Amino acid sequence: MGECRQRNDSLSKNDRDEISVLCHKVNGVDAVEDIELHSDPEAARTGEVTDADTGGIGGWFHRFRALLSCRKRSDDNDDDDGEQDKVQKEKAACPGLGLLYSLLAAVFFSVAALLVKKIDDMHAIQISAIRCFFQMLFVMPAMIYYKIGFIGPRDMRIYLFLRGFLGANAMILLYYAILQMPLADATVIMFSNPVFTALLAWIFLKERCTIWDVVFTVFTLTGVILIARPPFLFGERVSGIEGEYTNHIKGTVAALAGAVGAACTMVILRKMGKSVHYYLSVWYYAVVGLIECLVVLFILDDWTMPECGWDRWTLMAIGLLGIAGQTFLTKALQIEKAGPVALMRTMDVVLAFILQFLFLNRKPTWWSLGGALCVTVSTSGVAVRKWFSTRRQS
Numbered sequence: 001m002g003e004c005r006q007r008n009d010s011l012s013k014n015d016r017d018e019i020s021v022l023c024h025k026v027n028g029v030d031a032v033e034d035i036e037l038h039s040d041p042e043a044a045r046t047g048e049v050t051d052a053d054t055g056g057i058g059g060w061f062h063r064f065r066a067l068l069s070c071r072k073r074s075d076d077n078d079d080d081d082g083e084q085d086k087v088q089k090e091k092a093a094c095p096g097l098g099l100l101y102s103l104l105a106a107v108f109f110s111v112a113a114l115l116v117k118k119i120d121d122m123h124a125i126q127i128s129a130i131r132c133f134f135q136m137l138f139v140m141p142a143m144i145y146y147k148i149g150f151i152g153p154r155d156m157r158i159y160l161f162l163r164g165f166l167g168a169n170a171m172i173l174l175y176y177a178i179l180q181m182p183l184a185d186a187t188v189i190m191f192s193n194p195v196f197t198a199l200l201a202w203i204f205l206k207e208r209c210t211i212w213d214v215v216f217t218v219f220t221l222t223g224v225i226l227i228a229r230p231p232f233l234f235g236e237r238v239s240g241i242e243g244e245y246t247n248h249i250k251g252t253v254a255a256l257a258g259a260v261g262a263a264c265t266m267v268i269l270r271k272m273g274k275s276v277h278y279y280l281s282v283w284y285y286a287v288v289g290l291i292e293c294l295v296v297l298f299i300l301d302d303w304t305m306p307e308c309g310w311d312r313w314t315l316m317a318i319g320l321l322g323i324a325g326q327t328f329l330t331k332a333l334q335i336e337k338a339g340p341v342a343l344m345r346t347m348d349v350v351l352a353f354i355l356q357f358l359f360l361n362r363k364p365t366w367w368s369l370g371g372a373l374c375v376t377v378s379t380s381g382v383a384v385r386k387w388f389s390t391r392r393q394s
Contacts, residue, residue: 098336101328102344108325110187110351112318114359116175117183119311123302124175127318128168129293134319136286139279148277152284159272160284167265168289173258180251182242184364185227187352188372189255192220194342194379196263204267212385216378223374226367228252242362278330342383346376 116127143150152160177186195216202209228249229241241248269281297303332341349372356362364372 098332099340099344101332102336102341103347105325105329105332106345106347106351108321108328110348110355112321112325113174113178113183113187113352114355115314115318115321116178117360119314122304122311123297123300124179125172125293125296125300126303127175127315128172129290129297130315131171131319131322132168132286132290132293134316135282135323136290138320138323139282139286143279143283146277146279148280150280150283152276152280156272156276159268160276160281161288163265163268163272163281164284164286164288165292166261166268167285168292170258170261170265171289172293173254173261177251177255177258180243180247180254182362182364182368183356183360184349184352184372185368186251186255188227188349188368188375189224189252190259190262191346191349191379192224192256192375193259193262193266194382195220196260197266198382200263200267201270205270210385212381216381219374219378219381223371223378224252224256226371226374229367282326337387340383340387342386343380346380349376 116124119127142148151157174186174190177190180186195213198207198209198213199217201207202213230249231245272281329341332344353364353369353372356364
């Protein structure tokens with residue numbers, strides 16, 4: 001926080017008082033900068049600014065304005081500095097706290113996916129609608145508390161709408177894929193979205209695309225092929241498929257489309273940057289998704305209330321786990337670099353295989369493990385490359 005002091009020097013040889021204003025500016029712990037501003041009483045009386053006035057401020061009026069300006073800049077920066085200091089202290093107190101938050105986010109997302117798999121006779125769109133409803137209920141009090149508008153800046157509304165629309169579609173497609181194919185396979189394909197994010201950022205945001213991005217994309221598509229196992233490559237008799245093979249293909253296409261939708265959402269969030277509050281982005285995600293789901297369910301006439309009380313509690317738990325996962329992921333990105341957080345998110349794939357084996361009594365096939373390895377290597381490669389690139393620039 002800045003500090004201003006006033007110093008009255010002795011009379012000069014020209015019998016004029018020279019009054020200087022010393023602004024003591026402190027940046028961090030060691031960096032100190034003194035800014036000295038001079039004024040001339042004679043210039044104040046005549047209304048002219050002399051050459052001796054440092055910084056172009058002359059007279060008593062200019063001196064008081066300099067004092068107020070110095071104090072105002074210090075107060076304006078106080079909140080931002082306090083927030084940064086809070087984040088730095090939180091990170092210094094527990095160096096691995098950001099990675100712990102990302103691990104908790106992976107756990108919550110994985111458990112939510114498992115609960116979706118356990119629900120019987122319910123459309124993926126209805127599950128998505130219920131999650132959006134609970135997410136909207138929990139985000140609204142936070143927006144009121146922090147005094148965030150529900151509409152957003154005028155120039156960002158189209159991006160907010162696209163973020164909500166594409167994010168909701170990605171969620172619906174993921175839930176549909178989970179219901180149509182093994183849990184781990186759907187999670188692996190959906191987890192390939194960082195690779196598509198890099199490609200879309202190169203196309204729309206003009207970010208740099210290297211040969212490594214092409215290699216990672218090839219690895220990702222190879223992993224998807226190993227999981228889907230199309231008949232023209234693997235023959236008509238494919239082992240390890242859950243249910244009918246047509247449903248398996250539908251789930252694969254849905255998961256891949258959901259990964260692309262999630263990548264588009266990430267590109268839009270990058271485009272908006274920090275000009276839009278996070279809660280406003282989540283609000284649009286919930287509201288637009290809920291409206292979209294209700295319209296589609298009305299058209300399909302496929303709305304059914306769960307008969308069992310356990311299913312109703314499961315639907316509520318899916319909404320709460322989704323909110324908790326997003327909260328911890330946001331906290332992780334606030335105090336940790338994106339590269340380590342993305343690497344820790346690979347635990348989603350590991351947890352999907354573990355939960356599938358423990359609660360669904362389904363062993364993964366070697367094809368699924370090979371596909372998971374390809375996708376995990378590619379997404380980890382993207383994260384590591386971005387991490388080292390950021391460190392070199394800083």
